[in-house]
Amino acid sequence: MANTNKEKPSLTTLPAYKKLQKHFAQVSQLHMRRLFSVDPQRVNKYSIEYNGLFLDYSKNRISHETIPLLCELAKEADLESWRERMFSGEKINNTEGRAVLHTALRNRTNTPIMVDGEDIMPMINSTIDKMDAFSEKVRKGSWKGYTGKKITNIVNVGIGGSDLGPKMVYEALTPYHHKRLSVNFISNVDGAHIDQSLEKLNPETTLFVISSKTFTTQETLTNAHVAREWFLQSAVDEAHISKHFVAVSTNREGVIKFGIDPENMFEFWDWVGGRYSLWSAIGLSVVLAVGMKKFKKMLSGAHSMDQHFREAPLEQNMPVILAMLGIWYNNFFEAESYGIFPYDHYLRSLTMYLEQADMESNGKSVDRDGRKVDYATGPIIWGMSGINGQHAFYQSIHQGTKMIPSDFIVSMLTHSTHQDQHNIMFANALAQTEALMRGRNFDETLADIKASDADLGDIEKRIHHMVFEGNHPTNTILIRKLTPRTLGMLLALYEHKIFVQGIVWNLNSFDQWGVELGKQLTKTILEDIDQPYEVRSHDGSTNTLINYYRDVIGVGTE
């Protein structure tokens, strides 16, 4: 597309960007070991504590000039005014003409927020009340299934933001689960997923929560229809559906068309992005499991991070610091990916959730004005539970050729009774960040080998493989204890990090046009599979694959 915006200069032409390029030439030569020996207390300078979260960013390749320069860049990108535009409900999602107001969903101080001249807080609060009343009935057992039994199992049917967020939060809040209720999450359109889940369930005591912002998503609607058929095989009478199916959506007509009573619909709105929706009625499955009181605590935690993001000076602002460090590595060191490693079993799905939150938001190559960008945007986000990652891919982080900046997220107080195990996990997390920063040079490696019982005759062969260069950047995020409140803070921290980066890269972080083409082609291929003739309308590879598939499953043979 042609350059339609002459006013907004490209990121790489901003004065602070140019200063950072020069600064990079010096700092990139420094080893963090040296930075720590020059200033052993640098953690005091490079850390932020806020309400039970502690961010230590001292193990980064930064000098005293780096953060001020990065904050200068954020200012030149107009971060502060964009931040206010988001919080106040301006339609900053310009390609869809929508406000971006997931922060309103957790606006626990209830200050009015206007969209199209209407204060949206009353409707948010009324949905919260509806979720509260409904979930209490299910939790207390007064909501009965069609044979008069209490609900024991909830099945959330959804995908993307309508699955990853609630699933991750449900797992993260395991210690707070209702004893009688457990939640299954069905997302994959592969029939194996739903078969496997339903096999263990009793239709008399199962409640389906069909979660879809649009209520048009193929995977979710397909699974929802399968669930409905499965239920009716036992219940027979369609009148029973109202006791076992509820919907969470912005699309009332779609919900009615599916056959769910609008009384059983929990609403949200187009100004909530799918990947930012866990704070909305999309959190219903979580509310059923942990209760509205705990859910509100999570909202309050997120709200407190919103306030910090809105009010703290940029240089002491956790989301801003995380974001700008990410930009430092992405745009200056040219790191291509970013690791997220939770050291907490309950946060095991956090990375997958953040893959969507980050990559669907900032994985874009056209800026908000439609211009092709000439700089790198969102990195590849990846990772898994850190302790498991250590025994899988950390080799590459320590000794590979790629720079992989990463976040280590560690809870200090455990919910488990095994304090010794927790100490082991905590020690492992810190050992990794220490090793990644310090490394182990040749002399130290030699000394270590000599001090061990190893066969000295083999030293020559091995020593170069045993040296660690170090200088690998990490952030450590310590969570005092994983509670609904600190979880809310942590998730809002990452949401705002993503927002800041999107502003600096001049992206619209709130649309996702890149998912559309695949959806469109799926429809065509699905129709082609059933054609009575050989398929020739695609490229040679795709035609061959479709026809091969048709042969194997035995359709379309004339």
Ligand SMILES: O=P(O)(O)OC[C@H]1O[C@](O)(CO)[C@@H](O)[C@@H]1O
């Ligand atoms: O909630 P829905 O409308 O079913 O969408 C599910 C997911 O699909 C996407 O649109 C991507 O295809 C995501 O943005 C969204 O979270």
